[in-house]
Amino acid sequence: MNLRLNSEFGTLKAVLMHRPGKEIDRLTPYNKEFLLFDDVPYLEALQKEHDVFSNLIKESTGAKVYQLRELLIRVLYDQEVLLKLLQESLKRSGMVHLAEAILVRYSTAECAGILTAGLKVHELRKKLPNLNVGELMEYAFVISPCPNLYFQRDPMALTPGGIIFSSMRMEGRQREADLLRTIFENHPDFKDNINKLYPVLGHDNPPSIEGGDIIVLSQKAVAIGNSERTDEKAIYHAAKAMLAEGTVERVYEVHLPQKRQFMHLDTVFTILDENLVLTYPDAMNAVLQTSLYTLKEIKDDKVHIKREVLKESLLTVLEREIPHLEILHTAAGNPDYAMREQWFDGANVFAIGPRRVISYNRNVHTNRALRQMGVEVLEIPSSELSRGLGGPRCMTMPISRSRV
């Protein structure tokens, strides 16, 4: 499998998803903000909605839907891999020394559960009665949970030149990137097909970048949001790696307002066909600063890139990159409905093929506008899924699409 993508809309052939599990039940009214949720979802209902979503993808495209849990268990059979991941996961609580004791007392599948749903002191005590955790309270996490794991878009990204493994900004999500990197670097379906672009070798604590900020405009151009989650330095290094690789020739840095509803570039726009973009009204003009990275030269193995600040809107950039561009506004541009539907990721539909999208059923005005434009819209229930503030694109990590 060639782990590169040259479009956002080529017919889907394989996608990675995560069926939400016990990690969701770790959310409480007191930790939900830290864990980046706007509410406390009802797990069973959330799972049902997610199952509708993954089944719809299978039925409508025939694509292979990989489940993160299965991939994780497969790579954790390697005890060295498991030990390393447990050690990394225990760092935040200062309990790295417990890694081996956990490894020998829990099965591989249980370890996969712990690594996604977290582990509390009192739970571990059942297996280790003499556990000494110093100052940690009984209900504290020894390993923190990953309730945002069903937003598979963010811990990595595939580009025309290779893979970017995220370095996630918010503490509540940082472990997710370790899980994904471990899977892709060790699973037999993927490990020999990786061209890793980021993090750059030698970065211990890489600047933050998240998959939701990375949008493939074409085989030769990629846009990256400079946002609440992705910073300038990370964009510079990712752009340098992509330009050095040679497939991508232009990387655009797009400045976003630092607001929760615009947390990633894919909350602002998505690409549905070679000439059709869905966007929140005005976002295209409101983006005041865009920079363009291009390759200057490669001399004596050193890569030199150029950054130009463009005094143009995102719209102008897209018009240059996408010939005969048509723009469709969420809720057909009605400001009241667009605002409401933006909160529930109206622009964040998942393209499963050219002009074929999966969208939340609650975004009725946007779905109507899409249909009027000739787009096939498949709807999924969204009462619980939307409580984490991410849409269908956010919940999917396409790993193979037909080339366009």
Ligand SMILES: NC(=O)NCCC[C@H](N)C(=O)O
């Ligand atoms: N690409 C996206 O916009 N992902 C949505 C992530 C939602 C998650 N609760 C977060 O705040 O990170």
